[in-house]
Amino acid sequence: EADIYQTPRYLVIGTGKKITLECSQTMGHDKMYWYQQDPGMELHLIHYSYGVNSTEKGDLSSESTVSRIRTEHFPLTLESARPSHTSQYLCASSDYRATSNGYTFGSGTRLTVV
Amino acid sequence: GEDVEQSLFLSVREGDSSVINCTYTDSSSTYLYWYKQEPGAGLQLLTYIFSNMDMKQDQRLTVLLNKKDKHLSLRIADTQTGDSAIYFCAESIDDYKLSFGAGTTVTVRA
Numbered sequence: 001e002a003d004i005y006q007t008p009r010y011l012v013i014g015t016g017k018k019i020t021l022e023c024s025q026t027m028g029h030d031k032m033y034w035y036q037q038d039p040g041m042e043l044h045l046i047h048y049s050y051g052v053n054s055t056e057k058g059d060l061s062s063e064s065t066v067s068r069i070r071t072e073h074f075p076l077t078l079e080s081a082r083p084s085h086t087s088q089y090l091c092a093s094s095d096y097r098a099t100s101n102g103y104t105f106g107s108g109t110r111l112t113v114v
Numbered sequence: 115g116e117d118v119e120q121s122l123f124l125s126v127r128e129g130d131s132s133v134i135n136c137t138y139t140d141s142s143s144t145y146l147y148w149y150k151q152e153p154g155a156g157l158q159l160l161t162y163i164f165s166n167m168d169m170k171q172d173q174r175l176t177v178l179l180n181k182k183d184k185h186l187s188l189r190i191a192d193t194q195t196g197d198s199a200i201y202f203c204a205e206s207i208d209d210y211k212l213s214f215g216a217g218t219t220v221t222v223r224a
Contacts, residue, residue, distance in 0.1 A: 006156075031210050040122055043157075043202070043214040050210065090156055094210070100164070102147045102204070103212060105156035 003027045006091050006106035013081055013113055021076045021109045023091035031095070032074040033103065036060060037088040049074055081113040118215035120203050125221045132190040134218045136203030139184060143205040146179060148188045151200040151217065160201070161188070190220075198222045 004025040013019055025032065034047040035058075045058030049068040063085070064078050074093075078085055088110045092103040118138045126132045138146065144165050149157040163170045163177045163186070170177045176189040190197055200217040207213050 040216055042216045100162050102159045107156045
């Protein structure tokens with residue numbers, strides 16, 4: 001049973017619109033992550049957070065921004081969506097340090113920008 | 115480096131064993147993981163191995179780790195149609211980050 005929730009599951013939106021992808025977890029995890037997933041490609045880390053008020057850019061440059069005002073919530077925002085932003089976005093969380101638990105992933109948001 | 119490489123596709127007959135291979139680059143990785151992604155879903159942790167182990171078995175799953183060659187494999191015995199999915203190999207980069215491969219799409223045919 002998922003303890004990390006992403007909404008919406010699917011989103012089709014026009015170019016230039018502002019969008020926010022929601023991610024919430026109920027496990028009290030300090031670390032949260034956003035990955036971008038394209039078919040046949042590695043998962044690319046675009047943002048992560050060590051805890052409240054901490055946000056860091058990941059390995060893949062992204063025009064999106066994130067915030068971490070509460071432990072359980074890590075939303076991702078695109079101020080002006082473009083077709084190049086079409087992708088699947090996966091949110092994940094983890095314990096304080098790398099353990100056998102690894103990451104817990106949400107079900108993802110599939111974004112299509114037309 | 116943080117590159118994790120996997121072959122992209124594997125086709126296997128139902129009832130046979132599947133072997134998915136992965137190579138990684140960070141020799142200091144503490145944990146190595148296998149995740150499974152079914153259509154329309156996020157990644158689910160399937161199994162993991164601690165870096166000081168050579169092998170781990172969990173029911174139908176066997177993980178083999180060759181630290182010298184930085185090679186990880188996942189064997190699924192008696193592959194079933196429900197095993198059709200994308201399988202991701204991942205290594206722990208530091209205490210907080212994982213690096214993932216591109217995933218191997220496993221197709222189970224009758």
